[in-house]
Amino acid sequence: MTVAESKLNRVEPAEAEAMRAETAGAVESAASCDDAVGHGKPPREHQFKKGNRASVEGKRRKVKAAEEVVPQLPNESVHGMLMAEAMRMVRVKAGGRLVEIPAMQAAFREIAMKAARGNRLAAATLARLIMQSEAAEARAAALAPVKPAAPSWAELEARRARAFQSEEFKAAEEYKEVWTQVLTKTAKLKAELTAPVPHPDEVRIGRVQGTADWPGAQPDEMLSLDGLAATHAELQADLPVRRPAIEAMVESYDKAAAWCEWFALNDIRDLIADHLPERYAGQVQADTRAAEVRARDRSLRSMAEHDRRQHERRIEMDAAAAARAKAARALALSRDWSEIRRDGDEEAAGDGTERIARVAKPVSKITGPARTVAEASAYRAAWLEVLKATEEMEYDLKPVPPPEDVIINAAAKTVTYRVPPEAGQGATLNSMRATLATLKELAMTHEGAMGLHAEPYHMFIAQRRRDNALKLCAVIERHLAGVEAGRG
Secondary structure, eight states: OOOOHHHHTOOOHHHHHHHHHHHHHHHHHHHHHHTOOBTTBOOGGGSOOTTOOSOSSOOOOOOOOOOOOOOOOOHHHHHHHHHHHHTOEEEEEETTEEEEEEHHHHHHHHHHHHHHTTOHHHHHHHHHHHHHHHHHHHHHHHHSOOOOOOOOHHHHHHHHHHHHTSHHHHHHHHHHHHHHHHHHHHHHTTOOOOOOSSOGGGOEEETTTTEEEOTTOOTTOOOOSHHHHHHHHHHHHHHHHHHHHHHTSOSSHHHHHHHHHHHHHHHHHHHHHHHSOGGGGGGOOOOOOOHHHHHHHHHHHHHHHHHHHHHHHHHHHHHHHHHHHHHHHHHHHHSOGGGOOOTTSOOOSOOHHHHHTSOOOOOOOOOSSOSOHHHHHHHHHHHHHHHHHGGGSSOOOOOSSOGGGEEEETTTTEEEESSOOOTTOSSOHHHHHHHHHHHHHHHHHHHHHHHHOOSHHHHHHHHHHHHHHHHHHHHHHHHHHHHHHHHO
């Protein structure tokens, strides 16, 4: 059965209306999608519209650059820059670490590595560079002046033997050796000997080539020991003449110093005689003195050195004592004397060392018997304690009157003496004060002696005597203070 084409393509009205509604919805949805704003989609009002040019003035024409004139550099500058760039240090990796090598070496290394990996162009380039380098070295060696051939070992030995046998070398070697020994031993003897010119330390001996040199050396100049031999001859003639004059001097420091100088010069003479070569034996006189004379000279030398040392030590001690005395005077002038203790005043605080610096006022003796029993009791007790303390000291004190002769009757309040004392020698406080002043002066004397002695032993003796005097002063001061406190 055959259907007509008009019937096949015919659409029903309802179906056509539905298709139109569907198409309108699709268009509206597409329009709504076109109005969406996002990446690369600005709002529709800001989008480019056909017929409007974005650049009103149009595309700018390209400006052609003017031809620049490159300055021509001299060949020397180009070569310098090229070499500087070739020798610039660059970092390359070698053996798992970075190393710095010149750029030219890095280029050669890269060519060599490529050639090793089979690159034919790199291998040809490397071979050409090697051949050019070898050819350049060969041309430079051909143009270089021919150096004389080095002497053989036999020729060097012959030259050295001839140099060692030369008179100049032997004389310089002997000069340096003898003078060095003489000056060194002279310094150990603490003697003075004028050094020669040139000094042995300035003489340079080249034992490899057999040469000798020193400042101011002249061609074919020879060093000799004639100057040392002349010094020995001068001492040999002068010392016997000087000895009688020294023996005639008065015993003093000058004589001891003269003897020390004479023996020092004699040591130098003997030292020179021991080191002079055998060719000078005719100029050296042998020591023909007897053994007794030599022994007497040794004793005389020891005594002279001892006297000189003692005198120099005494001079040093006197200078030190003068300096200490000067410092003590300066201290005394700067001291405040308002604290000086007077009779009846309380003793300022401090130990015996501080009290010794104070000046005790001299106490005048008062004639007559003891005024009170308290004074006599204090006198007797103080002296008994002082005499007991002096049993272990170096002081020999004899009080007048002795404490044993003082008889005190406390009930009758009278004081009598077994031996009647002379006028002004009673058991009084004034007598105790006078003894106290004497002991203080004695302590000050020992204090000054401590500064005059340089040896520790003598300083210890003076210090011990000072301390003993201060102990006795402390005993008397204690009893005096007790009497004065009882009066108060």
